[in-house]
Amino acid sequence: MKAIVVGAGVAGLALARGLIDAGHEAEVYEEAPELRTAGGSVTLWPGSTAILDELKADRGRVGRRLETMESWTSDGRRLVTVDLTAAERRYGHPTVHVARSELVELLAEGVPVTYGAPVEHAAPERAEARLADGRTVRGDVLVGADGRRSVVRRALWGGDPAELSGWVTWQGFTTVPTSLTGQRRAVMIPGTKGLCGLIPAGAGRLLWWFDVRSAPGKPFWAGDADVVERLRERFGGWAEPVPTVLETMGDIDFFPHHRQSIPRVWGKGPTTLAGDSAHTMPPTMAQGANQALEDAWLLARSIGDLRSTADVGGSLRAYERARSKVVRRPARIAATEVTNMHRPAVRLVPDRLATRLNTAWLRRASTYLLTAS
Ligand SMILES: Cc1cc2nc3c(=O)[nH]c(=O)nc-3n(C[C@H](O)[C@H](O)[C@H](O)COP(=O)(O)OP(=O)(O)OC[C@H]3O[C@@H](n4cnc5c(N)ncnc54)[C@H](O)[C@@H]3O)c2cc1C
DSSP, X not given: OEEEEEOOSHHHHHHHHHHHHTTOEEEEEOSSSSOOOOSOEEEEOHHHHHHHHHTTOOGGGSSEEEOEEEEEOTTSOEEEEEEHHHHHHHHSOOEEEEEHHHHHHHHHTTOOEEOSOOEEEEEGGGTEEEETTSOEEEOSEEEEOOOTTOHHHHHHHOSOOOEEEEEEEEEEEEOSOOSSTTSSEEEEEEETTEEEEEEEEETTEEEXXXXXXXXXXXXXXXXXXXXXXXXXXXXXXXXTTHHHHHHSOOSOEEEEEEEOOOOSOOOBTTEEEOGGXXXXXXXXXXXXXXXXXXXXXXXXXXXXXXXXGGGHHHHHHHHHHHHHHHHXXXXXXXXXXXXXXXXXXXGGSOHHHHHXXXXXXXXXXXXXXXXXX
């Protein structure tokens, strides 16, 4: 089988890697002139670290294993602690936090990618993609792993299904030591002014982000040169380590949150989608990269199991139905942005119950774990 994969992000690279490992051909076309290593860092739950192990990606070299996920008040009181080692014991794989740059570099090892090759148009019925230089490439399968603004999805669905959720994120890394930098704790601080998240990403880095509600349809503060000042005004009175982070923010990335409804099937004939192109969601459930890896894993298996090209359409629709059922769960919750909301009642949840609920939830959000355990 030969797959044409559009996009060298998490979904496209993991898929190509899985296909090549199984003895298939995968051609990856990426519009950027080189691997896109921008962005912050991502939490990979046990289903994803298991998938990385199946892909023989040496994840031990990168990121930081997390042991707890805590919720704090803005004045520095701990509300609840989720023990992530419980899920690690239950599923046999850890939760890790890794810089997006390191994740894509890891996945790209051994994957032939044609860079500087934007796909301008796709012909889904023929598994064909037309590149900006005029060439047409064709496979037995065409996969749009080209992210939120997917060209392949446009050829399948028309238009852009996503809308702004009304929340935005500012994020970056600090390398200045804080009480959390060298730890294995992720900390979420939801308050009335927004949410601050802090997660150690390995190599002395701490990912920080601030989620703030913005005016509907208009990303609040976008392009505002005074964003540092505005964040300091808003969050500067919070307990440490927030003020230290605000003093040492370094480069700042801006992300407006998008959401969309996810159809039961998202492809046509020999063409399908994987990752954000099929299911963009706000980052609040920390699921974007995880669901991209889950798509790639199941899709590589579905293509790998094919005996003839006559079965392609049926197999791809089965993949889409299976994934749609699972990915809708985190997408639905992420779309409400509920995890950003200030909820004092959260302190009423005992740690053991929160840990049990989280361990069960991770399985419900993972096709890999649902299949394997
Ligand atoms: C530069 C960048 C930084 C990011 N930073 C963060 C972050 O800090 N935090 C976070 O939660 N999420 C971030 N994301 C999103 C996160 O990576 C995705 O939500 C998740 O990993 C799903 O990945 P994906 O492979 O489906 O999509 P993406 O990671 O968006 O990858 C899609 C790839 O397709 C390529 N592409 C797009 N259109 C075309 C085309 N027409 N032809 C060829 N190639 C095309 C893009 O250049 C990109 O490399 C970032 C994405 C990118 C691209």
